[in-house]
Structures are given as structure tokens and as C-alpha cells.
Amino acid sequence: MSDRPTEPEGTAAEDLAVQDHAVEDPAAAEPETPWRRLHRDGLKSTALYMAGVMVGAGTPAAIALASGTSWPIALAWVLPGAALVIGAVVAFEAVRLRTTRYRVTATRVEMHTGLFFKRRRSLARERIRSVDLAANPLERVFGLTKVKVGTGETGSGSGSTTEQTLTLDSVHRTEADRLRQELLRRGAVASEVDTEGRLATWEPGWLKYAPLSFLTPMLAGIAVGAVFQVADWFGRGGLPVEITADLVEAHGPWTVLGVGLAALLLLGAIASLVLQGEAWWNHRLDREPGGTLRVRRGLMIARSLSLEEERIRGIEIVEPLGVRTAGAGRLDVVAIGLKTDQEGSDLSTLVPAAPLDKTLAAAEAVIGPLETGLAPHPRTALHRRLRWAGATILIAAGLATGAHLLWSMPALLSAAVVLAAVSTSAFAVWTAFDSYASLGHASGPRYLVSRRGSTRRATVHLDRSGIIGWRIQQSVFQRRMGLMTLDATTAAGKGHYAVIDADEHEILDFADDTVPDLLRPFLIREPVGDSAE
Structure with missing residues (x-):
């Protein structure tokens, strides 16, 4: 179990005051603290x-x-x-x-804005858990930064959920850094040990992993759409098709198909290199005094996120298929208040795609030694995946056959349809075996570990003290195979992390051992004497 102090993780709507009227208590206004304006640039x-x-x-x-x-x-x-x-x-x-004012008092961060409709926002300083700095190229020219202060909690108002954050747009760079240090000073003062140090530093060689992501073919498809859009602007929407038809007639369908795919993948790879370089250039992961992690990165748009380690409930090592084949992976943090519902979002990423040994070293620097011995899952989990692969093969074969029976297709299109069906079937079978090999779970002294996935293999190390509940799921097919999915619910990250397709008897004991007494009242065990009889 964790030996660090914890605090309630529930929603506290009173920590964010959003009011449309003047502050009535003069003492609460703290007039001795001056109000500041945003920068006029x-x-x-x-x-x-x-x-x-x-x-x-x-x-x-x-x-x-x-x-x-x-x-x-x-x-x-x-x-x-x-x-x-x-x-x-x-x-x-x-x-x-002109109308926006802000100030930092001993107890709160306050902002007033609005001309006709006054809006006042206030955050309790003791609840602040992160300060995010970002600046686009124009803001950097004028020395400006956007400051986003967050408590890592959500509150509800007017029937909808609102995020407990306060954003100061157009603050001078010097003032922004002062605010960051002042607002996170509470943790530094409370700490007696200076643990400052560099945990990870970006290297230009890591760019080689960018073309291996799924972003490359997606960017290639966007490029094709852009060509048709530009042609349509000039009233020649069908021009790309006419050019392709002329090339096929002159050089043959297979040559055009091969060269075209290579050109598109090359274009997508270049675009992914540019995007990855812009986002992660000069990346640094530091631990600052007082137990604060700071991530700084960006070439054109400078970004800086400061995160209190008290919010961290674990880490996730993500290995997309292409990146995994190159022996690399990225490091994400599981923390209270960070939105990680959308895959591909880099808000929670501490280290981008990097050699796996460097990713694991950074993970150990953040949470300590990692649990590596994972328990395998039953063979019936493989059988379940092979059944899904068989269904995929039947669907692909049916679609390819139906397309040939319903339409008279040119040789190039016919070959492309057959190739797509065969490739899909082979990939489905390979994924079944690979996803089963990726399954595993363990419970260490401090963390629950769960690994799953093939095209996106993810290994989560979730703090056992941060688990607030269990969600047990078992479909009809799982019940027939003796399998069960166990979801650990938490107030951090995605909100739940699953151990999928585990043995239905072993996984319940695993949950009871991981968080004692949480699931035990709902378990029914046979007495030892009855089983002996």
C-alpha cells in the first residue's frame, strides 16, 4: 500500500465558485491583495x-x-x-x-471578467494540483503564455458537468512562470527532501518511431482528400481521377498502384515526422522540489505541464503495433483530473515513443520498481479470440465474393478486393494469437498490473490505494468458457482499468487480495469441511 498521504477524491462543487453577482462579504474579498490585468499585447x-x-x-x-x-x-x-x-x-x-482581472491570495485564486454580465471564478489554493502553460508561435513572439490552473476535480452546475479550472489567456511569460511556482509552492514547503532531477530527455533519434504509428496512413488519406478539395476549388473535381486513369493506361495498373501507395506512405511518414517533431522537440521530464513533475516540450507551440505527484495513481506503458515492432513504447500517467478518454490525446503523456528501456527507466523513476512477473490467462481466452478471427474471415470472404457477383470490376479493382480480404483474414488470425500472448495481470506490493491489447498493447500499473471499486462483467460466451472481466474503478485517468478474459474463480480471489475487504462481503466460499466431504 502507498505510504504517502491521501486526500478525498470526490467531487467538491464548493471548491469552484462561479457567480454572476458581486462578492457580498468584504472580508472574503481580501482587498489588500492587488488585482492584476492580462497583458495588452x-x-x-x-x-x-x-x-x-x-x-x-x-x-x-x-x-x-x-x-x-x-x-x-x-x-x-x-x-x-x-x-x-x-x-x-x-x-x-x-x-x-480590459475587463479581466485576477489575483492570488493566501487561500484562493480569483478571476473577474465580463462587461455586461460579470463572471467571477475562484479556486481554493489547497485544491490546486496542476498548472499548464502553453504558447503558440504568435504568443511566443510577444512573450505571452496561456495559464490553465486545475484542481483535478469536476463539479456540476446548471445540470451539466463543469471542469474545475481557471484559465488566464495572455499572461506575460515571466508572470506565468511566477504563478506556476507560487501556486505549487504549497507542496514544496511541505516537503523536507529535495528530489529535484531530470527523469527523461528527448532525443532527435526518437523521431524514427513517428512513421510507425497509425497516424501515417491517416495523414496519407487526408492528403488524398486535400487534392480533391483543391481541384474542386478550381472547378475540376474530377481531374485527379482523369490523371490516374491516364497513368494506368500508360504504365499499367499494378505499377500505378504500387507507386501510388509508396508515394502516399512516404508523404504520410514525412507529415508524421513534422507533427511529432513539432509536438515533442526539446521534451524534458523533471521532478521539481516538493514532489512535482513537470513536462516541457514543443518547437512552435511551447507547452509546459506541472503535475503534483499526490495526484498520480499509476502509469501506463503504451506500445502501438508499429512502435512495438521497433522495440519502443510511450509512457502515460494515470492521474486525477487529466482527461484520457480519447486515445491519441497527448495530455497525459510523460514520455513520447522512445526505446523501451528508456521508457521503463522513466516509469520506475516516477512510481518506483515495476512488477514484471505477470500471470497468464486460460487457453480458453485464446479460443475466444480465434472464434472472432473465424467470424472476420467469413465476413471478409463473403464481402469479396458478393462484390464480384454483383458488379463487373476491372482487373485492378478485383485484385485489390481479393488482396484486402486475404490481408484482413491473415491479420485477424495473427491478432488473435498476439492479443492472447499479451494478456497478463499481477498484484505487487503497491500496484495492480494489467496488460492487454495487440494493435495497441497497454500495461497499466494502478496504485492499489487508488482503487475505489470493482466492476465485474461476464457475457454469455465468457460464462460458457469460464472467463470473466474485472474492472478496477478509480478517480484517475480513464476511470476504470480492466483485466479481461481471466479465470472466473481466480480473478475474484485476485481482486480480494489486491484491495482487502472491498469485495469480500460479496464472495461466497465453501467451507473447508464441506469440500473434504
Whole structure:
């Protein structure tokens, strides 16, 4: 069990006050603490940003209008509209900067904003768990940063769930860093040991893992769609198809198919390299005094996230298929208040795709020694996956056969359909064996460990003290095979982490041993004397 102090993880709506009226208690206002304004250079950044947006949005519209009339008439329609939009946004931003005030008192962080409708937000400093800094290229030019202060909790208001955060947009870089240090100073003062140190540093060689992600084919597909969109702007939406048909007639279908796929994958790989480099360039993972983890990264957009280790309830080592074949993986944190519902979100990532030994070393630096001896799952779990693979093969074969019976397809399209069916079937069988080999679970002195997945293998180390409940699921097919899925529920990360397709008898004892007394009242065990008879 964890020996660090814990605090209630429930929702506390009173920790975030969102009011539309003036503060009535003069003592609570703490007038001795001065109010601060946002930086006025935020107006310049907004104006330049909107000018860029209008150029990007107005150019296609101008091209489309010019194709039917003339350039002077097209510009006469587009330019006034763009100027009107820019002026409206800049005016709104000027009012926001003029009316927004914030201050940090001994007990709270407060912000007032609004001209006609006043809005006041307040966070208790003792509840603050993270300070997130971000700056886009324009903001960096003017030395500005966006500061997002979070408590790691959610509250409900007006029938909807609201996140307990406070965002200060357009704060000077120096002031933002001062706020970060001041708001997280509570943990540093309470700590008697200085544990500051570098836990991980990004290396340019890690970029080689970017093309191995599923982002590469997705970006290639986006590029194809962009070509058709640009052709449509000029009134030639069918031009890419005509060019492809001419190439097939001149060089043959297989040559065009092979070269085209290679070109698209190359384009997707380059795009993924650019995106990965921009997002993670100069990445650093540090432990600061007082038990705070800080992640800094970004080439064009500078990002910085400070996270109190008291919020951390474990880590997750994620190995997507392509990255795993290269012996790499990334490190995610399981922490209270971080949104990790969407896969692919990098908000919770501590270390991007890196050699697995470096990822494991960073994980051990964050939570301590990792549990490596995982218990295997029953062979019936493999049989279940093979049945799903068999169903996939039947569906792929049926679709390919039906397509050939219903339509008369060219040789190239026919070969592509057959190839897709065969590839899908082979991949389904391989995935069945690989996903079974990935299954495993264990309960260490401090963490529950669960591993699952094939195309996205994930190993979670979940703090046993952070488990607040169990959710047991068993489908009809699982019941016939003696299998069961156990979900550990927690207030951190995704909210639940599963041990899937485990032995239905062994997994219940596993849950009882992991968190004693939580599941025991619901377990029924035969007395030893009855079993002996």
C-alpha cells in the first residue's frame, strides 16, 4: 500500500465558485491583495492570428468567385467580409482584456471578467494540483503564455458537468512562470527532501518511431482528400481521377498502384515526422522540489505541464503495433483530473515513443520498481479470440465474393478486393494469437498490473490505494468458457482499468487480495469441511 498521504477524491462543487453577482462579504474579498490585468499585447497576437485565418479561409472563396466573375469583383466581396470579422474579434478581445482581472491570495485564486454580465471564478489554493502553460508561435513572439490552473476535480452546475479550472489567456511569460511556482509552492514547503532531477530527455533519434504509428496512413488519406478539395476549388473535381486513369493506361495498373501507395506512405511518414517533431522537440521530464513533475516540450507551440505527484495513481506503458515492432513504447500517467478518454490525446503523456528501456527507466523513476512477473490467462481466452478471427474471415470472404457477383470490376479493382480480404483474414488470425500472448495481470506490493491489447498493447500499473471499486462483467460466451472481466474503478485517468478474459474463480480471489475487504462481503466460499466431504 502507498505510504504517502491521501486526500478525498470526490467531487467538491464548493471548491469552484462561479457567480454572476458581486462578492457580498468584504472580508472574503481580501482587498489588500492587488488585482492584476492580462497583458495588452494579447490584442496584437489576436489581430495577427485572425488575419492569418481570414487569408486561409478567404483565398479558396476568392478563387471560387473569380472563376465565375473576375478577381476585382471577387476581392470586393471577400475583403470587406474578412475585415469585418477581424474587427469584431479584435473588439471582443479588447473588451475581454480590459475587463479581466485576477489575483492570488493566501487561500484562493480569483478571476473577474465580463462587461455586461460579470463572471467571477475562484479556486481554493489547497485544491490546486496542476498548472499548464502553453504558447503558440504568435504568443511566443510577444512573450505571452496561456495559464490553465486545475484542481483535478469536476463539479456540476446548471445540470451539466463543469471542469474545475481557471484559465488566464495572455499572461506575460515571466508572470506565468511566477504563478506556476507560487501556486505549487504549497507542496514544496511541505516537503523536507529535495528530489529535484531530470527523469527523461528527448532525443532527435526518437523521431524514427513517428512513421510507425497509425497516424501515417491517416495523414496519407487526408492528403488524398486535400487534392480533391483543391481541384474542386478550381472547378475540376474530377481531374485527379482523369490523371490516374491516364497513368494506368500508360504504365499499367499494378505499377500505378504500387507507386501510388509508396508515394502516399512516404508523404504520410514525412507529415508524421513534422507533427511529432513539432509536438515533442526539446521534451524534458523533471521532478521539481516538493514532489512535482513537470513536462516541457514543443518547437512552435511551447507547452509546459506541472503535475503534483499526490495526484498520480499509476502509469501506463503504451506500445502501438508499429512502435512495438521497433522495440519502443510511450509512457502515460494515470492521474486525477487529466482527461484520457480519447486515445491519441497527448495530455497525459510523460514520455513520447522512445526505446523501451528508456521508457521503463522513466516509469520506475516516477512510481518506483515495476512488477514484471505477470500471470497468464486460460487457453480458453485464446479460443475466444480465434472464434472472432473465424467470424472476420467469413465476413471478409463473403464481402469479396458478393462484390464480384454483383458488379463487373476491372482487373485492378478485383485484385485489390481479393488482396484486402486475404490481408484482413491473415491479420485477424495473427491478432488473435498476439492479443492472447499479451494478456497478463499481477498484484505487487503497491500496484495492480494489467496488460492487454495487440494493435495497441497497454500495461497499466494502478496504485492499489487508488482503487475505489470493482466492476465485474461476464457475457454469455465468457460464462460458457469460464472467463470473466474485472474492472478496477478509480478517480484517475480513464476511470476504470480492466483485466479481461481471466479465470472466473481466480480473478475474484485476485481482486480480494489486491484491495482487502472491498469485495469480500460479496464472495461466497465453501467451507473447508464441506469440500473434504
